[in-house]
Amino acid sequence: MTRPTARDRLADLGFVIFAAVFSLVTAEEALAGRELSEQALFHDSLVGGLACAALFLRRSRPVPLAVALLVAGMFSHFVTGPALVAVFTVAATQPLRVTRWVAAVAVAPLPVFLIRRPDAPLPVFTSGVVYFALVAAACGWGLYVRSRRGLITELRDRAERAEAEAQRTARESIAREMHDVLAHRLSLLSVHAGALEYNAGASPDEVRRAAGVIRDSAHQAVEDLREIIGVLRAPAGADAGERPQPTLADLPRLAAESREAGASVGLDLAVDDAGEVPAPTGRTAYRIVQEGLTNARKHAPDSRVGVRVGGAPGTGLEVEVRNPLGAAGRERAIPGTGHGLVGLAERVRLAGGRLEHGTEGSEFRLYAWLPWNPPRTQPTPGVPS
Template identity: 65%
Template sequence: MRPSTRDRLADVGLFLAAAGFSVLTADSVVVDPGLSPTLLAADQATGALACGALFLRRRWPVQLAVALLVAGTVSHFVTGATLAALYTVAVLRPPRTTGWLAVLAYAPVPVFLARAPDPGAEETDSALTYFALVAAALSWGLYVRSRRQLVASLRERAERAAEEARREAREGIAREMHDVLAHRLSLLSVHAGALEFHPDAPREEIRRAAGVVRDSAHQALEDLREVVGVLREPGGALRPQPVLADVARLVEEAREAGADVVTEWRVADPGAVPAAAGRTAYRVVQECLTNARKHAAGQRVTVRVAGEPGDGLAVEVRNRVPGAGEAAIPGGGNGLVGLAERVRLADGTLVHGRVGGDFRVEARIPWAA
């Protein structure tokens, strides 16, 4: 992978810093009176090559650091490049590698102490300063590495949270699409079936059934258009969601479609039910009426809604199980699965199954006092 502009600028910055360090500290070099100008020039040339080699630090950080540490035992002018190389290893390589490199960097310490250096000598100050700078370069590199890992971890967590939020939003829209469209299309199927199997019905009844088919198809298209609009515009919102009081309208709509629905209400004030709990209860009844219309057409459906603050909201829907061979509208089989997930998201519970000759769905939804 080619280095970015930021990486190139960092490489140039370290090169200039290493070169500047070597130049600014040149006066503090303890020069042997017998050191020839040729050796001094060679030392300076070695330092220049070491600074230039820093442009290879990303490809071979450990090898470069080891080579500069060895060269640093005989040359002062590679010190700046050595510190930059040690910093690079601490940033780019695991702490274990940095630890082994620190051992190599401090290997001369026992030899230095064995010589019993004079505390006031200039050579002692230079050596102590060098070892302190090595410690600073390694420590700063480890700090930068840990900082980068923390930022990467936070970014990854933020991306996961954003993806989870998007997934939940998609699932929520999918649930709304299923609940609304399945209800509308099942109504359309029932009335279209009536027109197909009873072509000799009275004209008024045929006109009413055709009107329901037209209205249901139009409403289904409107609902689908709304959901697609929300998907295209993340900031969009669905129309005001139903509440518990809307269950009465839902039941009346089912009766107009020919369903035999009996309701039992034991909620003193449906308007007092929290919006989330009421919406969940509405979706339970809606899904159950849709399923009854699809799989138990003509069978009586009993809807019971009861509850009060503190005790929660209980919704039960029963219908007779049709006999074998009776026609049914095909379904995907995901309605009750999605319904259970919806109730679970509301911190409620849902059970369903056959009880004698009935199919029962019962949901319990929290209703805080």
């Protein structure tokens, strides 16, 4: 059992005050029709005071306290307030099975009371019925508090699980982005470095041009890595000031980079206006083509790569990358992580599309379909959208 906090102690004190005030305020009406001597009234009040003080035990011994106060409440009106608090505590903190037993103890004397005192004065009869009604109300209120507390706990657990899932998804998204960007840049570095290594008779201009491409690619890779690390370090919801993300309109630039590295890339961009493609869809299509070109450089560096992108609003966007299969056992091939297509499939799935990849005859085919929702109609001026 956890140690009570200062707030718990204040709540206990509040319940003690409530029980005492309730017993005092209702004493005159409850004791009407009963002739008690001053000594009996003193003893009755003393028992009520002890019952109120006993409420400080309601957290450690709720069930024995409730049973004892319910029994004492049948003989002393001043125990009624503490008994209500004890019943409420049991209903709010204990299992339903225990609460049912305590409720049975509270209600059991009611038939006896009604049978033994059929001719009791109206005030006495009414006070007895009201007592049992109050006990039932305290039990019901405790069950409500217990249910509400359980609901709050469940909602808090759900929120924590949702937050953890969101963090995991964010980490996976950043990992996919890091893989796609750096794999592309580093494969370009490897291609140009390999060309310098095997082309010993290259002219100074060719060496200078290759070295410039290597320098630019390395610089770009460092910038991409710095951007991703900045996103990781930025507080939640903060503007990290990151560079614009690639879109479908950047595909010609991507194909040009591969051509500068010596690859033969054919790009068929059959989209009337690439700028009309939704940004998330265009970014996903860009990453698909980027991964396809990276894989082609790794496994079939001397082959022509065909890239086809087409679609329209309402029908979706199709992305296809084809390249001949590379020669088996090729030496000094660019190493891969083995997670490119796995991460790409996850990216496409999150975008609501589907991804297919595999060999078709003598070619490797990477195909994806992405949803492209039709543009929303512009609202008429003066008419709420």
